[in-house]
Amino acid sequence: MTKVLIIDDEIEMAQNCLRLLKPLGVKTMLATSAKQGLELVQTEKPDIVLTDLMMPEMNGLQVLAAVKEWDAEVPVIMITGFGTVNSAVEAIKGGAYDFITKPFSGEQLRVTVERALNQRKLKEENARLKRQLEALSFSEIVGRSSALLKTFELVKKVAPMDTNVLIVGDSGTGKELIARSIHQHSRRSQQPFVPVDCAALSEELLESELFGHERGAFTGAAGTKLGLLEVADGGTLFLDEMGELSTKLQVKLLRVLQEKTFRHVGGTKQIEVDVRFVSATNRDLIAAIKDKTFREEIYYRLNGLAIMLPPLRTRTGDIPLLAKHFLEQFNARNGQTIKLSREVLHFLESYAWPGNVRELKNVIERAAILAEEGTIGCQDLPPEITGDSAEPVKEGQSFTWANAGSVQRFSEAKERWIEIFERRYLIELLRRHHWNISKAAGAAGINRKTIQRLLAKYHLGRE
Numbered sequence: 001m002t003k004v005l006i007i008d009d010e011i012e013m014a015q016n017c018l019r020l021l022k023p024l025g026v027k028t029m030l031a032t033s034a035k036q037g038l039e040l041v042q043t044e045k046p047d048i049v050l051t052d053l054m055m056p057e058m059n060g061l062q063v064l065a066a067v068k069e070w071d072a073e074v075p076v077i078m079i080t081g082f083g084t085v086n087s088a089v090e091a092i093k094g095g096a097y098d099f100i101t102k103p104f105s106g107e108q109l110r111v112t113v114e115r116a117l118n119q120r121k122l123k124e125e126n127a128r129l130k131r132q133l134e135a136l137s138f139s140e141i142v143g144r145s146s147a148l149l150k151t152f153e154l155v156k157k158v159a160p161m162d163t164n165v166l167i168v169g170d171s172g173t174g175k176e177l178i179a180r181s182i183h184q185h186s187r188r189s190q191q192p193f194v195p196v197d198c199a200a201l202s203e204e205l206l207e208s209e210l211f212g213h214e215r216g217a218f219t220g221a222a223g224t225k226l227g228l229l230e231v232a233d234g235g236t237l238f239l240d241e242m243g244e245l246s247t248k249l250q251v252k253l254l255r256v257l258q259e260k261t262f263r264h265v266g267g268t269k270q271i272e273v274d275v276r277f278v279s280a281t282n283r284d285l286i287a288a289i290k291d292k293t294f295r296e297e298i299y300y301r302l303n304g305l306a307i308m309l310p311p312l313r314t315r316t317g318d319i320p321l322l323a324k325h326f327l328e329q330f331n332a333r334n335g336q337t338i339k340l341s342r343e344v345l346h347f348l349e350s351y352a353w354p355g356n357v358r359e360l361k362n363v364i365e366r367a368a369i370l371a372e373e374g375t376i377g378c379q380d381l382p383p384e385i386t387g388d389s390a391e392p393v394k395e396g397q398s399f400t401w402a403n404a405g406s407v408q409r410f411s412e413a414k415e416r417w418i419e420i421f422e423r424r425y426l427i428e429l430l431r432r433h434h435w436n437i438s439k440a441a442g443a444a445g446i447n448r449k450t451i452q453r454l455l456a457k458y459h460l461g462r463e
């Protein structure tokens with residue numbers, strides 16, 4: 001129900017307003033001092049505030065400023081006396097929605113209040129539609145590989161349910177992005193999404209972050225603090241790096257998962273919460289369960305459904321899309337129009353990306369800064385991508401473009417260097433002929449089939 005708060009030190013005037021607003025069918029509340037009024041603003045969260053301009057202690061303009069600071073969206077209507085037009089103008093400048101001059105009729109008051117309420121509803125509706133629109137697409141998640149499309153399908157299916165979801169993937173594969181998108185596609189989307197990094201804090205700090213604490217619960221606990229579990233009430237709690245939770249916190253969290261209640265550190269009151277858990281990990285938790293560092297019950301509670309995010313190297317087709325996406329972002333931010341050369345795309349596609357999408361994003365941003373003449377070229381890529389570095393290759397590690405410069409045995413090395421030159425020659429040849437295979441073959445005096453075979457050998461074919 002819509003709540004209207006009236007602040008006026010003249011009780012008769014205030015009661016008169018109450019009576020006049022009755023036909024609107026709104027809930028009215030009355031405060032006879034600015035202080036009491038501001039308390040009600042915080043506890044009752046009225047949809048609209050009517051305040052007298054002239055009051056002892058604190059005048060209407062100060063009330064206006066305080067209300068706006070608390071919630072800028074609440075419309076404030078100023079009630080002004082005869083001859084205070086200047087202050088009324090000041091009130092409008094200070095963000096008041098409107099003013100109404102005493103004496104006024106019931107009709108005048110009701111029209112002003114209704115107009116403010118309608119405007120507020122309109123604003124809220126717009127904000128809601130905008131959020132819904134954003135939530136209904138995966139527009140910020142780039143990729144068309146079948147692996148990612150499958151992930152979208154899973155997200156769409158699981159998001160509207162209240163199932164807890166575990167997202168498993170290597171560092172930088174987009175776990176947090178997917179977690180946010182699950183929240184956005186859920187019926188909790190209007191409620192908070194609260195991320196907690198379980199690896200970033202000590203056990204004590206994480207405990208008080210998650211569960212909150214009472215004043216004096218431990219040294220340094222100066223006041224009562226809400227736990228993130230409460231902050232996320234009605235919404236989604238994102239437990240990032242969930243595999244790093246200590247055994248003690250696992251046990252405490254298990255209780256929350258089972259009973260949906262918890263207590264502040266140092267507190268006795270049971271607090272009820274309704275939270276959906278989305279967790280992320282890059283650890284093999286099954287192994288952790290086997291060696292007893294992770295509790296099986298909590299794993300199964302958090303893992304209502306698992307979403308696996310594959311490493312970037314297994315979805316090569318997404319690389320050019322992502323690279324272009326990050327470059328567009330960079331260009332938009334910096335008002336530039338930098339482009340990617342085709343050759344660069346091929347290097348990007350054949351690199352292993354141990355840091356996954358995050359690494360790709362960093363590489364693109366760095367290259368865009370280095371780029372000369374508006375195009376990113378090979379010289380703007382780090383050596384590990386162009387194969388110019390000499391990282392030692394470990395025993396059993398497979399030969400890749402990235403570690404080509406560091407193979408140990410000579411015969412092996414020779415063969416691989418030939419491959420490197422062959423590959424480089426091929427890229428250069430095709431680049432000169434704008435990737436037209438017939439022209440390139442003609443110029444090099446070899447047939448098209450040879451080029452096609454080499455393209456396949458070096459994974460240079462398009463998807």
Ligand SMILES: Nc1ncnc2c1ncn2[C@@H]1O[C@H](COP(=O)(O)OP(=O)(O)OP(=O)(O)O)[C@@H](O)[C@H]1O
Nearest residue numbers: 140141142143170171172173174175176177357358
């Ligand atoms: N498919 C994608 N489309 C667009 N941006 C992406 C995609 N995947 C990841 N990113 C971007 O890459 C970066 C890393 O993603 P994110 O933080 O979600 O990864 P993460 O798996 O949580 O990584 P970590 O394990 O290191 O915390 C972010 O800037 C994110 O926006």
Ligand SMILES: [Mg+2]
Nearest residue numbers: 175176240280
């Ligand atoms: Mg993350």
